[in-house]
Structure formats: structure tokens, C-alpha cells
Amino acid sequence: MNGRKIGEVVLDLKNISLSFGGVKALQDISFNVLEHEVRAIIGPNGAGKSSMLNVINGVYRPQQGDIILRGEHHTNMDSYGAAKAGLARTFQNIALFKGMSVLDNIMTGRNLKMKANMLQQAFWFGPAQREELEHRAKVEEIIDFLEIQHIRKTPVGRLPYGLQKRVDLARALAMEPQILLLDEPMAGMNVEEKQDMCRFILDVNDQFGTTVVLIEHDMGVVMDISDRVVVLDYGKKIGDGTPDEVRANPDVISAYLGASH
Amino acid sequence: MFYRENGQFKTSYKADQQAFAIPQDRWAIVAIVAFAFIGVPLLVDEYMFRAILVPFLILSLAALGVNILVGYCGQITLGAGASMAVGAYASYNFLIRVDGMPALAAILLGGLMAAAAGIVFGAPSLRVRGLYLAVATLAAQFFWDWAFLRIKWFTNNSSSGSVSVADINLLGWTINTPTDKYLFCLGILVAFSVMAKNLLRGNMGRQWMAIRDMDVAATVIGIRPMYAKLTAFAVSSFYLGVAGALWGMVNLGSWEPAAFSIDRSLQLLFMVIIGGMGAISGSFFGAAFIVILPIFLNQMLPLVGTLFGLDVSTALVSHVEFIIFGSLIVFFLIVEPHGIARLWATGREKLRLWPFPH
Amino acid sequence: MAFFLETLLGGLMSGMLYSLVALGFVLIFKASGVFNFAQGAMVLFAALAMARFSEWIPAWLGMDNLFIANVLAFAVAVVIMFIVAWLIERLALRYLVNQEGATLLMATLGIAYVLDGIGQTIFGSAIYKIDVGMPKEPVMMLESVFEGGILINKEDFIAALIAALLVISLSIFFQKTATGRALRAVADDHQAAQSIGIPLDRIWVIVWCVAGITALVAGIIWGSKLGVQFSLSTIALRALPVVILGGLTSVPGAIIGGLIIGVGEKLSEVYLGPYVGGGIEIWFAYMLALVFLLFRPQGLFGEKIIDRV
Numbered sequence: 001m002n003g004r005k006i007g008e009v010v011l012d013l014k015n016i017s018l019s020f021g022g023v024k025a026l027q028d029i030s031f032n033v034l035e036h037e038v039r040a041i042i043g044p045n046g047a048g049k050s051s052m053l054n055v056i057n058g059v060y061r062p063q064q065g066d067i068i069l070r071g072e073h074h075t076n077m078d079s080y081g082a083a084k085a086g087l088a089r090t091f092q093n094i095a096l097f098k099g100m101s102v103l104d105n106i107m108t109g110r111n112l113k114m115k116a117n118m119l120q121q122a123f124w125f126g127p128a129q130r131e132e133l134e135h136r137a138k139v140e141e142i143i144d145f146l147e148i149q150h151i152r153k154t155p156v157g158r159l160p161y162g163l164q165k166r167v168d169l170a171r172a173l174a175m176e177p178q179i180l181l182l183d184e185p186m187a188g189m190n191v192e193e194k195q196d197m198c199r200f201i202l203d204v205n206d207q208f209g210t211t212v213v214l215i216e217h218d219m220g221v222v223m224d225i226s227d228r229v230v231v232l233d234y235g236k237k238i239g240d241g242t243p244d245e246v247r248a249n250p251d252v253i254s255a256y257l258g259a260s261h
Numbered sequence: 262m263f264y265r266e267n268g269q270f271k272t273s274y275k276a277d278q279q280a281f282a283i284p285q286d287r288w289a290i291v292a293i294v295a296f297a298f299i300g301v302p303l304l305v306d307e308y309m310f311r312a313i314l315v316p317f318l319i320l321s322l323a324a325l326g327v328n329i330l331v332g333y334c335g336q337i338t339l340g341a342g343a344s345m346a347v348g349a350y351a352s353y354n355f356l357i358r359v360d361g362m363p364a365l366a367a368i369l370l371g372g373l374m375a376a377a378a379g380i381v382f383g384a385p386s387l388r389v390r391g392l393y394l395a396v397a398t399l400a401a402q403f404f405w406d407w408a409f410l411r412i413k414w415f416t417n418n419s420s421s422g423s424v425s426v427a428d429i430n431l432l433g434w435t436i437n438t439p440t441d442k443y444l445f446c447l448g449i450l451v452a453f454s455v456m457a458k459n460l461l462r463g464n465m466g467r468q469w470m471a472i473r474d475m476d477v478a479a480t481v482i483g484i485r486p487m488y489a490k491l492t493a494f495a496v497s498s499f500y501l502g503v504a505g506a507l508w509g510m511v512n513l514g515s516w517e518p519a520a521f522s523i524d525r526s527l528q529l530l531f532m533v534i535i536g537g538m539g540a541i542s543g544s545f546f547g548a549a550f551i552v553i554l555p556i557f558l559n560q561m562l563p564l565v566g567t568l569f570g571l572d573v574s575t576a577l578v579s580h581v582e583f584i585i586f587g588s589l590i591v592f593f594l595i596v597e598p599h600g601i602a603r604l605w606a607t608g609r610e611k612l613r614l615w616p617f618p619h
Numbered sequence: 620m621a622f623f624l625e626t627l628l629g630g631l632m633s634g635m636l637y638s639l640v641a642l643g644f645v646l647i648f649k650a651s652g653v654f655n656f657a658q659g660a661m662v663l664f665a666a667l668a669m670a671r672f673s674e675w676i677p678a679w680l681g682m683d684n685l686f687i688a689n690v691l692a693f694a695v696a697v698v699i700m701f702i703v704a705w706l707i708e709r710l711a712l713r714y715l716v717n718q719e720g721a722t723l724l725m726a727t728l729g730i731a732y733v734l735d736g737i738g739q740t741i742f743g744s745a746i747y748k749i750d751v752g753m754p755k756e757p758v759m760m761l762e763s764v765f766e767g768g769i770l771i772n773k774e775d776f777i778a779a780l781i782a783a784l785l786v787i788s789l790s791i792f793f794q795k796t797a798t799g800r801a802l803r804a805v806a807d808d809h810q811a812a813q814s815i816g817i818p819l820d821r822i823w824v825i826v827w828c829v830a831g832i833t834a835l836v837a838g839i840i841w842g843s844k845l846g847v848q849f850s851l852s853t854i855a856l857r858a859l860p861v862v863i864l865g866g867l868t869s870v871p872g873a874i875i876g877g878l879i880i881g882v883g884e885k886l887s888e889v890y891l892g893p894y895v896g897g898g899i900e901i902w903f904a905y906m907l908a909l910v911f912l913l914f915r916p917q918g919l920f921g922e923k924i925i926d927r928v
Binding site for chain 2 (some may be wrong): 078083088097099108110118122129132143172
């Protein structure tokens with residue numbers, strides 16, 4: 001890894017607890033994310049990984065705990081607030097806007113940066129058009145970066161799964177986020193697609209310096225690309241550290257091998 | 262053969278983001294609009310204007326408003342008629358209560374009032390969706406039905422909410438013949454369609470569609486559901502309000518609240534379903550269909566009846582109309598949820614490739 | 620006080636009738652996720668069939684026993700409603716499985732139009748009578764408690780009784796029979812029910828049949844009260860706020876919601892109406908439901924909705 005320098009703590013999660021009715025999805029979880037690092041969250045099914053991501057970007061609000069983003073408390077943040085604070089994410093079950101083209105999907109990621117008001121947009125010529133073209137140019141850069149030029153105008157519903165995942169990533173990147181949350185970016189992909197996706201994630205991290213938090217099932221991938229790993233099981237944190245440390249952790253081994261609980 | 266894009270290359274994003282990126286489309290639209298302004302008035306008679314063209318234009322505008330909300334933003338409404346009523350009565354009040362109020366200004370102000378009302382009654386969309394929202398919009402429908410019937414101030418103390426206006430005047434042009442009415446409505450429709458197209462291809466339209474397709478994901482990428490939904494309600498109601506004002510002051514001349522009852526709301530929804538949800542052209546197809554079908558049935562059914570020696574009453578015709586509307590709605594929802602506009606688009610797609618099928 | 624009680628009771632009685640229509644909504648929504656806007660059209664259709672056959676049957680058979688005519692007409696109307704239910708499932712609903720709620724709602728609007736059209740083509744569009752021998756004369760009650768007593772319509776009272784009976788028998792059907800269990804299973808999860816071998820299409824036909832019967836009962840009661848005419852089809856619109864208030868998936872919700880709306884409408888019309896020009900019944904119920912929605916989007920007894928990503 002060249003040029004990239006891991007920095008200070010950007011995101012600090014303290015004692016997060018979340019429950020739905022009687023179900024405790026997350027119990028007293030704390031961990032932090034350093035600037036420019038690739039941080040993985042792993043764990044068996046139902047461990048609370050997606051809930052964790054949902055807490056970080058404000059889709060769910062934890063009953064207890066504190067989210068500190070660059071030294072500021074963001075505990076009551078909703079997902080719009082998270083977007084404004086520079087968090088972007090992709091979804092486990094692709095959540096693209098299926099009635100829109102690839103280009104339009106990615107353009108929605110620019111929404112927070114577009115300022116023309118409704119009247120200007122209704123008349124098009126002038127500020128609205130200028131703005132639209134500026135952002136289009138930016139979006140085209142991302143399209144080039146992710147190598148999806150050929151499907152620009154295709155409705156996303158018609159795309160194969162692997163490409164949809166890539167468009168999902170493109171939309172998140174269009175927000176120019178500081179922290180990128182990826183929910184199982186490689187689930188259901190074949191080896192080739194996985195390799196591509198790994199390359200994109202590392203490139204994003206490398207070129208734009210974007211901090212990446214990702215959930216992934218493929219252990220090989222996780223161990224290869226992440227700097228530090230946090231392990232959840234049944235809503236509790238059972239391990240945290242570099243891939244090698246985690247691999248050696250007896251709790252983690254027993255959780256994955258299904259040893260006695 | 263002629264409808265092909267070979268050899269047309271866009272050299273800038275600007276060219277690629279035009280309203281109609283394919284030159285043939287652009288010329289076709291210009292030709293249709295020019296024909297509508299110049300050719301039609303030379304060709305058709307007064308009956309045609311009064312019975313078909315003027316209602317078609319105004320209902321197209323209204324359907325466009327409904328389509329923005331239902332087709333593009335995914336918020337169902339059964340209260341479209343109420344927005345038309347607010348537009349009609351508000352512009353009426355501006356016209357008679359403010360001295361020297363220009364008619365066009367009164368119509369636009371009526372639209373703005375409708376937009377304000379639309380925001381108020383659209384507010385529940387922030388908490389509820391789908392079926393529950395449909396009920397919330399019905400609340401608006403029944404409330405305004407009642408208000409214009411019972412609150413005398415709105416109707417300048419006329420009985421049973423019926424009001425009438427003199428021929429309206431636009432910068433010295435008195436709009437009284439059917440041809441005048443046609444041209445006036447056509448001008449407004451063209452201007453409003455262009456604005457709709459601009460909104461829908463830009464950031465506003467993307468926000469609406471994002472909310473329609475997946476609202477949770479939309480919030481996550483920084484679209485405020487409140488802003489997107491309320492603007493959709495406002496713009497949609499504005500269009501409906503202007504259409505309502507035109508319907509009252511230009512098409513009818515005198516009207517009562519029943520002109521904008523729940524039947525009107527349902528009719529507008531049907532236009533959008535049959536014409537095509539999420540397509541501007543769908544609004545025109547739907548309006549044309551709903552204006553023409555009853556006239557067609559009225560002419561045809563008695564003829565068919567006499568063939569079989571049956572006496573077809575007007576009541577029967579209206580019942581058959583119900584059956585046909587109903588079946589078509591179910592048919593389109595099952596077979597082609599994007600309506601006539603999608604059939605049209607599929608045909609065009611074929612034409613683009615013709616004569617090479619692949 | 621007596622006047623207040625009278626209004627209250629009147630409200631409760633008409634509320635019971637709303638509950639009856641609302642019940643039809645809830646049954647279908649629970650089992651198929653369809654918000655059946657055609658319930659009102661079904662009420663009209665059923666009432667028209669009942670009214671016309673009770674006229675035609677005596678003429679065909681050349682007899683004039685009102686009771687037998689009514690029983691026969693009722694039987695025929697039941698059969699007709701079953702056919703309608705079967706046709707709706709067969710021609711429309713089975714192609715719309717798994718569509719969004721709003722699409723289904725619009726489809727039932729279409730069905731409502733078709734039913735209105737066909738019903739009036741076959742049965743005619745004038746005003747017809749249903750005479751099932753409901754007593755029309757009012758009775759005085761509680762004369763010892765209040766001066767002048769309170770006036771109650773016997774007809775309303777019987778209607779409320781029938782409605783209550785229907786609700787009870789439906790609850791028994793749902794809770795105690797095998798079909799009822801299958802219905803509840805389908806309501807919980809289509810796919811899971813299907814995978815354990817519950818035939819989805821048959822269940823839906825049954826649900827629509829049951830809804831057809833509630834429509835028939837509601838049609839007879841309303842029809843004998845107000846006459847069978849086109850406006851009957853709009854009582855669905857009156858019952859809509861009821862289901863919103865009660866929650867779309869709850870049978871007790873439909874009943875309690877109906878009572879609340881019935882009472883609310885009557886009280887508002889009597890005590891509030893005169894100040895604002897009257898006629899507020901129709902939107903008052905909606906406003907009540909709307910205000911309610913804002914605080915409790917899932918209704919009084921509905922299930923809480925959790926968003927998942």
C-alpha cells in the first residue's frame with residue numbers, strides 16, 4: 001500500500017446497545033475507526049453486523065451509546081444527517097432506484113452538492129444547466145473509475161447482479177464521502193467479480209483516501225484487504241485487532257467453528 | 262429506416278443532456294407543437310374544439326400534475342379533484358375581489374393557492390404511505406367538496422357553490438370563441454409541459470424518483486424525504502390548480518363544486534394509469550383516451566345496438582363506459598403497468614432497430 | 620341529557636353498520652394484502668341482486684309469500700356473490716400477486732367500476748326496495764329515567780344486532796375452523812403458507828366469498844333502510860376512515876373504529892355542525908382518522924411497521 005497514511009480516530013463508537021422489542025441486536029459494543037484505514041466487521045449470520053452499520057449511518061437509533069464523528073457527538077443523527085456528515089454506504093440487498101438509469105442513479109449521489117432551486121430548474125437554462133453539467137462531469141469520472149461506461153444509459157433493473165453492486169458503489173462514491181460503509185460488497189459474486197470489487201475498494205481507499213468500513217463474509221477477502229477487524233457474535237463484540245490477531249483469537253475461532261456457547 | 266441514431270455522436274455532456282437527445286424526436290415534437298398552433302385551428306370545427314380539444318388540453322395538464330405525484334414521486338392521491346377545485350375557486354376569488362387583476366395572474370395565483378393546500382394535505386405523507394396516504398388525500402377531497410358548498414365566502418355568497426365568470430381577457434385579447442380558448446390552453450399546456458420536463462430531467466426529478474423507488478436508500482444518500490415529497494405535492498397541486506382554474510373559467514364558464522368531485526379525482530388517476538405512470542407523454546395519452554372514449558361509445562353503441570335490433574339507452578352507454586374503464590384499468594395494471602406510453606416507447610425502440618431486429 | 624344519549628345511541632347504531640362494511644375491508648386485507656376499494660361496489664351489487672330477485676322470484680313462481688321470496692332471493696344473492704368472488708380472483712387478483720399495495724388498490728378501483736357497470740346493466744339503475752320485514756316504528760326507552768324517554772329506531776336496533784351476530788360468527792369461523800386457521804396462516808405470510816401446502820388461490824376465493832357475504836348483509840340492512848340505489852356504493856367511502864382508525868389488520872379494530880366514527884360523526888354533526896353550516900359528517904370522520912394517523916400510523920390495533928434495509 002503506497003502513499004496512504006493511517007491517521008487519527010475519525011469515528012468512535014462507544015457502548016452501543018440496540019434492541020427491537022425483546023431482541024437484543026447489539027449489546028454494549030465499542031470500537032473505533034481510524035482515518036484512511038479499511039476496517040472490517042465480521043461475524044456469523046445474525047451477529048448484528050448490518051444493524052451496526054445501520055446504527056453508524058443513522059437508519060437505526062441505538063437505545064444506548066455514543067457515536068463520535070471527528071470529535072463531535074452524533075448520537076441522535078438520522079440518515080440524512082449522516083449523509084451530510086460525509087458518510088456514504090452501499091446495501092446488502094442492492095437498494096438502487098430501479099426505475100432510473102445508471103447515470104441518474106449515480107447523479108442522485110450528487111444531490112447534497114446541488115444548489116439550484118426549483119424555479120431555476122424549471123427554466124433549465126442558466127444556473128441549473130450549468131450545475132447539472134458540472135456534476136455530470138464529476139459523475140463521469142466515477143463512471144470511468146469503476147469501468148461502467150457502457151451501461152451509463154441502461155435502466156438499473158436490467159443489469160446483472162455484479163454490475164448493480166458496482167453501480168451501488170458508484171452512487172456512494174458520487175457523494176465524495178469521507179467514510180464509506182460497505183454492506184457485503186462481494187456477496188453473491190463470482191471470483192472474478194470479487195477481484196474487481198476488491199481492486200475498486202482498495203483503489204478508492206488509496207486514491208481518494210476514503211476511510212472504508214465493510215462487512216464481509218469471505219474471510220480470505222477480509223483478511224487480505226482490511227487493516228483491522230472487529231468480530232461480532234450474537235450482538236456482542238468478541239474480538240478486535242489486526243487480521244492476524246483476530247485469526248489467533250480463541251473466541252473467534254470457537255464462534256466460527258460453532259464450539260459450545 | 263430514418264429513425265436511427267447511427268452516425269450521431271454527442272461531443273459534449275450538454276448535447277447529451279438535452280430534453281430530447283435524439284434529433285428526430287426533437288423535430289417531431291417541434292412539428293407537432295407547430296401543427297397544434299397553426300394547423301389545427303385551420304382544420305377543425307367548433308364542436309371539435311369545444312367537446313374534445315379544449316377538455317383534452319386541460320385534462321392533460323391536470324393528468325400531468327397527477328403523474329408528477331403518482332408516477333414520479335410514488336405518492337398515491339385520490340384528492341386530485343380537490344386541488345383543481347381549490348385552483349378554480351381561488352382564481353375566481355382573485356378575479357372578482359381584486360380590481361384590475363389580470364386573468365392569467367389570477368389563474369397562476371389560483372395554482373399557487375392549490376399548491377399551498379396541497380402541501381398541507383400532503384403533510385401526512387411524511388408519516389404514512391401507500392393505502393393510508395390514499396385515505397389522507399380523500400380527506401382533502403371531502404373537506405374541499407364541503408368547503409366550497411357550505412362556506413359562502415369562497416363562492417361570493419352564491420347558492421350551492423355555483424359561480425360564473427365573464428370571458429377572460431389576456432392583454433386585450435378576449436378569450437371567448439372556442440378557437441381562442443383552444444389556443445390559450447394550448448399555450449399554457451406547452452409552457453407547463455416544458456417546465457415539467459425540465460424539473461423531471463434535473464435534480465428535482467431525480468429526488469422524486471429516488472423517493473418513489475426506495476425511500477430508505479434515498480435518505481441515506483442525502484435526499485430529505487420531507488422536502489422531496491412536499492415539493493412533489495406542491496408542484497403537482499400547482500399544475501392541478503391551474504388546470505382547475507382553466508376548467509372552470511375557460512372550459513365551463515360557470516361551475517359548481519360537483520365539477521371537481523371524487524369522480525374527477527378517480528378519472529385523473531385512471532388517465533395516469535392507462536396513459537402511463539412516470540411518463541410525461543402518458544398524461545397526454547391518458548387524457549386523450551378518457552376524453553374520446555365516452556364520445557366514441559355514445560356514437561358507436563347505439564349503432565351496434567341497431568345492428569342487433571336492440572335499443573341502446575344513454576344509461577346503458579354510461580354503464581358500458583364504466584365496465585370498459587374498469588376492465589382497462591385492471592388490464593393495464595396486469596399487463597402493462599406503464600400504460601400506453603410504454604407501448605409507444607416499445608414501438609419506438611423497435612423502430613430504432615428496424616429493419617435489423619438485433 | 621336524554622338528547623345527548625339519543626344522539627350517542629344513534630351514533631353507535633350507525634357505527635355498527637360502518638363496522639360491518641369495515642369488516643369486509645379488514646378480512647380481505649388480512650388475507651391478501653389487498654385494500655379492497657370495491658367493497659362498496661360489492662355492497663351495491665349484492666343489494667341490487669337481493670332487491671331484484673325478491674321482486675322477480677315471486678313473479679316467476681307466481682306466488683306471493685314475502686318470506687319465501689326473501690329466502691330464495693337471499694340464496695340466489697349468496698350464489699351470485701360467490702361467483703363474483705371467484706371471478707375477481709380468477710380474472711384479476713391471481714395476476715397481481717406480490718404487487719405493491721398501491722397497485723392493488725388501483726386495481727380494485729377498476730373492479731369497483733366494472734361491478735358498478737355490470738350491476739346496473741343487469742339489475743337496472745332505478746331505486747329499489749328491499750323489504751325483509753324490518754319493523755319501522757320507533758320505540759321509547761328509559762321513560763322512567765328521563766323525562767320523555769329516549770327515542771330509538773327498532774330497525775337500527777335489529778340491524779346492530781345482526782351486525783354483532785355476524786361479527787361473532789366470523790370470529791368463531793376464524794378462530795375455530797381449519798379453514799379459518801389456513802386463512803390466518805395466509806394472512807401472516809403468503810409464501811410460508813403456500814410452502815406447507817395451503818392452496819393460496821382457494822383461500823383467496825374463500826376470503827372474497829366471506830367479504831361478499833358481509834357485503835350482502837350490509838347491503839340488505841342499508842338497502843332496507845335507505846333503498847337500493849347507486850349511492851350505496853359510496854358507503855365504502857364512509858367506512859374507510861373506520862379501518863384507518865382501527866388498523867387495517869384488526870377485526871376488533873374495525874368494530875371499535877366503526878363505533879368511534881359513528882358516534883363522532885353524529886355528535887359532531889349535532890353539536891358542531893350548526894356553527895359551520897352543516898354537512899360536516901363526511902369529512903369529519905376523515906379528519907378524525909387523519910389526525911389519528913399522524914400520531915399512530917398503524918391505527919388503533921394495527922401491527923407496527925418496522926423498516927428493514
